[in-house]
Structures are given as C-alpha cells and as structure tokens.
Amino acid sequence: MASGKDRLIGWCLVFLSSIIFIYYTIWVIILPFVDKEQRIHYLFPEIVYAVAIPLMTGVLGLLFIGSFIVTTLLRSKPKDKTC
C-alpha cells in the first residue's frame, strides 16, 4: 500500500476530478434543457466560460510543461559538459 501522504493526495485528485466531471456534465449537457427562470442557473456561469476556462487551463498547462522542460534542459546542460 501507498504511504499516508500519497494516499491522501491520490484520493483528493480522484475526488476533485469527479466533482469537475459532475459539475461540467450538468453545466453543458443538462442545463440547456432547464428553463432560464430556474434558480439553478445562478450556480453556473455563462456557457461561453464552459469553453473558455478549459481552453485557458490547457494553454496555461502546456506553457507550464514547456517552461518546465526548458528549465530542466538548461539546468542539465553544464553537467553534461563536465562528463
């Protein structure tokens, strides 16, 4: 079995992504069939953000991965020269 901290982080990830999945499904698939006057619409932003937020997250995530790769490559270069 995994140690305590790993288990906590893992189950937090599972929980968080399940919440995201349920929220997004309600937002995109179910909410168009609900009347505009219903109060549940207060819980969800405009449908434009259903595309904009994941898109922003994707772009930021790719930027983060790219900058991470660049910094690791730059940092490992001097080490290679000494070998």
Place this chain on the structure above:
Amino acid sequence: MIPKLFQWLIGLSVFMSIWVALVFDYVAVEFSKSNRQIVVLFPFYLLVVFAGYSLIVIGYRVATFNDCQEASEELKKQIQEAKQELTSRGFKFE
C-alpha cells in the same frame, strides 16, 4: 490488422465528419436551440471528460501505489549485513 493509431484516426475522422455535417447543416436535421448548443459543444465536452478521466486514473494509481516498505527495510538490513561482513574481511568503503 490496422495499427492502433489509424484505428483512432479513422474513428476520430468519422466522428468529426458527422459533427461537421450536423453543425454546418450538411444534413437537414432540425434542432431546437438547446439541442444545437449541446451538439456544438459535444467534442469539447468529450475532451474535458477525457481529461477528467485521466486525472481520476492518475489519482487512483497514486492512492493505491504499491511501494513495498517492508521489502525496502529488509533490503537496507541486508545491505548493512553485507557491509559489516565485507569490513570484517578487510574491505574498505570509501
């Protein structure tokens, strides 16, 4: 046997051609306004669902990772024993 890449590409192109046909009115299907919105957003929805599924899999694998702590303790003990035996026979560790 078709390679997995081409299986996925074929599936993706079939799905996207159906989607394009629906969205750009190449087939005469009448949608209500809410149905149309769902059809337009559907590939994006699938993408987000795939991302969520990947996150769930990563979290689950982290949570149930088999890291064998007892085996690690045992291995450390065996290394210690081996070192002791080697030093008693005159081997020097740097």
